[in-house]
Amino acid sequence: MAVKGKILVAKLGLDGHDRGAKVLARGLMEEGFQVIYTGIRKTPEQVAEAALQEGVSAVLVSILSGSHMYLVPRLLEELRKRGLGDLPVLVGGIIPPDDARKLKEMGVLEVFGPGSFIKDTAQFLRRILNA
Amino acid sequence: MPEFRSISDALNRIEEGDWSAIREALASRPGAWRVALAGPPGVGKSTIIDSVGSYLVRGGHSVAVLAIDPSSPRSGGALLGDRIRMRRLEREGQFIRSMTSPGSRPRLWILAYAAIKLLASSGFDYVFVESIGGGQLDFELAYFSDTFVYVTVPGLGDEIQVMKAGAAELADIIVVNKRDVAYTGALAELYRRYVQERNGWLPRVLEFTSFCPSDVEALTEAIGEHRRHVEEHPKAAEDRRLTAIELLALGVAGQGLDRWKYTALEGDTKGLSDLELLDDALSSIGIKRPWE
Numbered sequence: 001m002a003v004k005g006k007i008l009v010a011k012l013g014l015d016g017h018d019r020g021a022k023v024l025a026r027g028l029m030e031e032g033f034q035v036i037y038t039g040i041r042k043t044p045e046q047v048a049e050a051a052l053q054e055g056v057s058a059v060l061v062s063i064l065s066g067s068h069m070y071l072v073p074r075l076l077e078e079l080r081k082r083g084l085g086d087l088p089v090l091v092g093g094i095i096p097p098d099d100a101r102k103l104k105e106m107g108v109l110e111v112f113g114p115g116s117f118i119k120d121t122a123q124f125l126r127r128i129l130n131a
Numbered sequence: 132m133p134e135f136r137s138i139s140d141a142l143n144r145i146e147e148g149d150w151s152a153i154r155e156a157l158a159s160r161p162g163a164w165r166v167a168l169a170g171p172p173g174v175g176k177s178t179i180i181d182s183v184g185s186y187l188v189r190g191g192h193s194v195a196v197l198a199i200d201p202s203s204p205r206s207g208g209a210l211l212g213d214r215i216r217m218r219r220l221e222r223e224g225q226f227i228r229s230m231t232s233p234g235s236r237p238r239l240w241i242l243a244y245a246a247i248k249l250l251a252s253s254g255f256d257y258v259f260v261e262s263i264g265g266g267q268l269d270f271e272l273a274y275f276s277d278t279f280v281y282v283t284v285p286g287l288g289d290e291i292q293v294m295k296a297g298a299a300e301l302a303d304i305i306v307v308n309k310r311d312v313a314y315t316g317a318l319a320e321l322y323r324r325y326v327q328e329r330n331g332w333l334p335r336v337l338e339f340t341s342f343c344p345s346d347v348e349a350l351t352e353a354i355g356e357h358r359r360h361v362e363e364h365p366k367a368a369e370d371r372r373l374t375a376i377e378l379l380a381l382g383v384a385g386q387g388l389d390r391w392k393y394t395a396l397e398g399d400t401k402g403l404s405d406l407e408l409l410d411d412a413l414s415s416i417g418i419k420r421p422w423e
Contacts (some may be wrong), residue, residue, distance in 0.1 A: 001143050004147065026210060028208065029209060030205070030206050031208060032207050034231050035210050037211070037215065039215035050227075052139055053135060054139075054227075054229055055140075055142055055143040
């Protein structure tokens with residue numbers, strides 16, 4: 001059981017560009033979510049561990065560095081190792097459509113690219129979390 | 132090191148307001164030493180927890196952190212950013228939990244107290260609690276902890292601010308932080324002038340920066356010194372605990388009142404006086420009116 005409406009916004013790997021993650025974190029706070037932001041340059045282990053300790057009901061990963069096909073599968077694996085395989089994982093950032101399809105096949109619930117509206121992300125979260 | 136999954140699950144239930152989980156936490160006996168930090172936003176509370184906490188970890192102790200951040204009065208949401216400052220504790224695999232409480236402050240008291248109790252009885256050596264960042268109004272944690280640290284920085288006002296009532300009066304240790312970037316001597320001297328001995332303990336005033344290892348050592352030592360003092364004066368500790376229970380009783384009442392407002396809003400309350408409304412609120416939770 002996770003805390004309803006409590007979500008994790010995470011930056012994975014050597015990616016210091018977190019304007020998008022910050023805008024999203026603030027926007028989702030304004031939409032009524034309890035948002036925990038991990039800060040930049042986290043490993044998949046650290047993000048999965050934060051998800052476990054914080055009791056979040058979803059993990060939102062922002063990646064602009066191009067290393068999503070390396071890092072996201074590792075995050076999914078670390079979550080599974082902790083018994084959090086069912087936790088919804090959403091990915092945002094610069095993700096080519098082919099990769100987005102592959103990530104969804106691996107277990108990512110949705111991929112949000114540039115131009116996404118926070119209201120839509122919030123609505124999506126409310127729908128999957130029943131919040 | 133305690134098992135994190137079950138601790139986290141229990142905290143989830145407490146955060147959701149599950150009374151059976153809160154009840155269980157309240158019935159437990161704390162084994163950890165509970166250190167709470169209060170003070171205005173941005174004075175360095177999270178960073179101090181990271182530096183002192185990781186110093187304790189290097190000494191062979193285990194540490195848990197409960198970091199409380201405010202919730203938005205507009206949306207009820209929250210941005211919990213204390214974890215970002217606790218990079219060393221994160222790397223060293225310690226337990227960090229962020230928490231907020233939509234709703235009333237009394238409701239937060241009971242949830243926070245239960246969460247602190249749960250962590251303190253889960254096998255950690257130290258539990259650090261970071262307050263909401265409300266400055267001088269942020270005094271409740273003094274009663275929810277064993278050692279209460281008030282953190283401030285120069286530049287927030289003059290002697291009158293130091294003299295004012297509030298959280299600093301209850302501090303066991305006052306930290307004048309950021310001595311790496313500001314002159315902390317004058318403010319520390321002011322605090323030394325106004326601190327008063329309580330139950331044989333004169334609050335320590337430390338000039339501090341988390342970047343200086345000897346400062347971190349001195350603060351850890353001051354916490355240890357205070358701990359030894361408390362253990363020799365159990366009566367003062369019990370006084371503190373009973374004040375916490377008073378606040379919790381208020382919190383339990385506040386819990387009922389949260390729901391009362393939404394029920395009342397559904398009806399037409401325009402014609403009712405404040406007294407009539409307060410009357411209705413109190414009777415909804417079975418509290419006798421003090422004026423009858």
